[in-house]
Amino acid sequence: MNAPLKIAVAGLGTVGAGTVQLLQRQADHLALRAGRPLVVSAVSARDKSRERGADLSAARWYDHAVALAADPEIDIVVELIGGSHGIGRQVVETALAHKKHVVTANKALMAEHGTALAEEAEAAGVSLAFEGAVAGGIPIIKTLREGLVGNRLGRVYGILNGTTNYILTTMRESGRDFAEVLAEAQALGYAEADPSFDIDGVDASHKLAILASVAFGRPVDLAGVYCEGIRHISALDIGFAEELGYRIKLLGIARLTDHGLEQRVHPCMVRREAPIAAVEGVFNGVVAEGDFVGQLMLEGRGAGAGPTASAVVADIVDIATGRHVPPFGVPVGSLARIAGAPMESHRGAYYIRLMVVDQPGVIADVAAALRDEAVSLESMIQRGRSESEAVPVVLTTHVTVEAAMRKALAAIGKLKAVLEPPRMIRIEDF
Numbered sequence: 001m002n003a004p005l006k007i008a009v010a011g012l013g014t015v016g017a018g019t020v021q022l023l024q025r026q027a028d029h030l031a032l033r034a035g036r037p038l039v040v041s042a043v044s045a046r047d048k049s050r051e052r053g054a055d056l057s058a059a060r061w062y063d064h065a066v067a068l069a070a071d072p073e074i075d076i077v078v079e080l081i082g083g084s085h086g087i088g089r090q091v092v093e094t095a096l097a098h099k100k101h102v103v104t105a106n107k108a109l110m111a112e113h114g115t116a117l118a119e120e121a122e123a124a125g126v127s128l129a130f131e132g133a134v135a136g137g138i139p140i141i142k143t144l145r146e147g148l149v150g151n152r153l154g155r156v157y158g159i160l161n162g163t164t165n166y167i168l169t170t171m172r173e174s175g176r177d178f179a180e181v182l183a184e185a186q187a188l189g190y191a192e193a194d195p196s197f198d199i200d201g202v203d204a205s206h207k208l209a210i211l212a213s214v215a216f217g218r219p220v221d222l223a224g225v226y227c228e229g230i231r232h233i234s235a236l237d238i239g240f241a242e243e244l245g246y247r248i249k250l251l252g253i254a255r256l257t258d259h260g261l262e263q264r265v266h267p268c269m270v271r272r273e274a275p276i277a278a279v280e281g282v283f284n285g286v287v288a289e290g291d292f293v294g295q296l297m298l299e300g301r302g303a304g305a306g307p308t309a310s311a312v313v314a315d316i317v318d319i320a321t322g323r324h325v326p327p328f329g330v331p332v333g334s335l336a337r338i339a340g341a342p343m344e345s346h347r348g349a350y351y352i353r354l355m356v357v358d359q360p361g362v363i364a365d366v367a368a369a370l371r372d373e374a375v376s377l378e379s380m381i382q383r384g385r386s387e388s389e390a391v392p393v394v395l396t397t398h399v400t401v402e403a404a405m406r407k408a409l410a411a412i413g414k415l416k417a418v419l420e421p422p423r424m425i426r427i428e429d430f
């Protein structure tokens with residue numbers, strides 16, 4: 001058998017410790033697949049005394065992760081500290097500067113600096129692999145970049161954040177409202193104490209930006225991702241969605257349009273029968289549409305020690321066997337200059353919910369505001385009658401342009417009988 005591959009792991013938290021545990025538990029099987037033993041030779045974390053659930057006695061300990069990344073004995077640096085700047089980034093840049101292969105699960109880093117890092121890896125002649133950064137255990141990077149290489153992809157979309165999918169699923173199943181379900185998710189450890197990264201769509205945007213680059217061979221463009229979270233989704237909207245035959249999901253969608261590449265993360269109404277609607281709870285799911293393969297969906301655990309370690313180790317084995325592909329499928333200099341499509345030019349159907357005072361003429365005023373922007377209605381539901389309280393009115397539209405929809409909603413929001421800002425959720429056509 002060939003000489004061992006020497007691995008340094010920076011960060012021994014959920015994913016780092018999980019990765020070391022996997023490498024040790026599956027050592028024989030992995031040595032066969034990799035054609036050489038995979039040995040964890042060096043590690044770094046903040047607290048040396050903490051138990052990591054793995055035997056680290058043979059690994060050199062580094063207090064400073066950047067020094068570990070420069071260790072001349074090491075072949076691969078696995079960065080599992082996190083963060084788009086600071087120590088995680090320094091570890092990756094140092095490793096590349098020392099011509100070491102890098103494996104990372106750091107989505108923030110790849111979303112913000114992915115293209116520059118890919119360029120550095122290319123210049124150094126080493127791999128930069130990041131399967132664990134998107135959808136945890138789902139091998140979506142490899143699937144898009146290698147498995148579907150024979151296709152032109154038109155659209156890639158998915159549930160990329162397990163926390164928000166858990167919240168939306170629980171809201172639907174229990175009929176409870178957002179704040180209550182979020183508090184429960186925090187108590188159960190499914191949501192962070194500061195949940196904004198997840199519920200405001202930031203985490204999903206990072207993953208979408210990376211996915212879009214891999215799928216469309218384009219530089220990573222996080223700034224080009226339109227992002228809306230789930231804070232404003234109410235039990236009322238979830239109930240109406242059910243009634244209309246939809247489920248509400250927070251999706252990340254990258255789609256080629258006549259205006260360029262759309263990249264958007266926001267709550268969507270998807271038909272209940274659509275495969276993505278069946279991805280529930282903490283699970284993630286990604287759908288790719290290719291011109292030869294048709295539609296394909298992968299579903300699985302999008303986070304956690306085991307699933308993410310599974311992805312990280314797949315990258316390590318690729319490097320061990322010498323399988324090398326440019327991080328985004330093509331050399332950085334050949335990445336496509338596809339323009340980003342502004343959200344205002346998005347075309348789609350819309351769900352609108354208004355809270356109105358039930359008085360004569362309200363619906364006519366709402367219809368007139370929509371007509372003025374050439375938005376045509378598909379259906380309307382009006383529930384309950386009360387002269388003193390606001391009642392919900394739900395409208396769905398035919399396909400229209402986002403800019404027109406926004407103007408119409410601004411006009412509707414100014415009507416005296418409309419008591420709350422109108423709620424709008426985009427309806428997807430899958």
Ligand SMILES: NC(=O)c1ccc[n+]([C@@H]2O[C@H](COP(=O)([O-])OP(=O)(O)OC[C@H]3O[C@@H](n4cnc5c(N)ncnc54)[C@H](OP(=O)(O)O)[C@@H]3O)[C@@H](O)[C@H]2O)c1
Nearest residue numbers: 011012013014015045046047065080081082105106303304
């Ligand atoms: N958790 C998931 O399910 C998941 C899924 C996909 C991707 N990821 C990504 O994987 C990365 C790691 O996430 P995680 O959940 O494993 O994080 P985590 O549990 O917070 O672990 C972070 C690790 O980094 C170490 N660390 C922090 N600052 C350090 C420093 N200055 N020098 C050396 N080590 C330092 C910590 O040391 P101590 O343990 O001593 O404090 C800890 O071991 C992130 O980029 C995350 O986005 C995570």
